[in-house]
Amino acid sequence: MGDDPERTDVLTTDGIQHDSDERKAVRGATVQRILVPLDLSPLGEAKLPIAEAQARAFGAELYLLHVLPVNAIDPSGAVSTHEAHARTYLDNVASRQRADGLTTNAFIRSGPVASTILDAAREREIDLIVLGSNPRVGLPRAFLGSVADEVVRQAECAVLLVRPNLTLVADAPIRSFDNDAARMGPLSQRTVGLRPVELSRIIGSVGRAHTLGTDFRPIRRTREDDQRYGRVYAAMESAQSLPPIELYKLGFGYYVLDGNHRVAAAHALGYDEIDSEVTEFIALGDTEGQRLFAERRAFERTTGLMRVEASLSSSYGRLLELVYDDCARRPDTDTRECARLWYQSIFRPAARHMRQHTMAEHFPGERSADIFLRVADFRKQVIGETGLAVDWPAAIDMFAESIGARQPRRGTILPLLGRGDSHT
Incomplete structure (x- = not known):
């Protein structure tokens, strides 16, 4: 060659x-x-x-x-x-x-x-x-x-x-915001504000990727750094209030601008998420990405839900309709509280159940919220055709079978069918 x-x-x-x-x-x-x-x-x-x-x-x-x-x-x-x-x-x-x-x-x-x-x-x-x-x-x-x-x-x-270019430099232990941002080209910057962020999605650093290990501690540690980390760890272990960390967001992942010690301590203490001030970056020429950001922010302002992410901008309007439909069952509850209950009782369990079926393999580029809408359409069709009340776990299992998705490896949830009203 x-x-x-x-x-x-x-x-x-x-x-x-x-x-x-x-x-x-x-x-x-x-x-x-x-x-x-x-x-x-x-x-x-x-x-x-x-x-x-x-x-x-x-x-x-x-x-x-x-x-x-x-x-x-x-x-x-x-x-x-x-x-x-x-x-x-x-x-x-x-x-x-x-x-x-x-x-x-x-x-x-x-x-x-x-x-x-x-x-x-x-x-x-x-x-x-x-x-x-x-x-x-x-x-x-x-x-x-x-x-x-x-x-x-x-x-x-x-x-x-x-054939690859053998002169390229090796990867840093964690992702570099600077390198990933350069890969995307010109970016627009949007302030998102305070929100909890899953630790597993914090995958890089702004300016320090080559000096930090995968635990977000310095690769070459000093006594001063160890002492500072010890103070942060002790404060978080005793549930003391600390300022939120600062993160940059590119696509699915987050990069630490300020707060590496807090991220390291959160990992060591087994946290699932951490409060963060987030700034998001989007490719200037990605018009769908810009539209998606605007629709997601409108959805978040209305519902207060910060963890519902779609890849299609059209999904957020339809998700809001589902929230409103569920709110109709709770006429004395305000929209944000209704949305919180919808997320906790319907969307979050459904998203986890869909991942158990690895449904994303069948819909390249789509995220849980987009696939959830496919399940919602399927469920509505089944209810209309059969007159049965099909709950969400049953609808997910039936939809997974219809597209040939694999069955969950453990904790299989059996379909439940019955007469009467159910969530829509």
């Missing part, structure tokens, strides 16, 4: 490099969907400009995929730090691509890497997979790397191999 890091190779399922005439035939084929598996490393980014060029040439959609280790998605519905890193990275890449005029979907799966890529390609009817080749210069073609080799040999579509 030569030593040029920018050179690409088109291979078909037999894994053999073809001559120029055959390459032209591949280029001349209809390419509507391009799958780009990403491993979150700088080396893996070498394929992005190539994939984007192919998408522009063919007018194709891009599908960004990250494969988590087997069973890495918590069946309880909690978001792991690994998953938060992946979602943040994919969000940032997808936002920049949309700002550049590309149609991009991003999704996460867990399982063996090669077979998961192949399954995703078949299910999405992918026409071209853009994959990284083995970065070890000098190895013969027979040793593409186990993942690349398996994908090339078994894929039912064309595979484009891109």
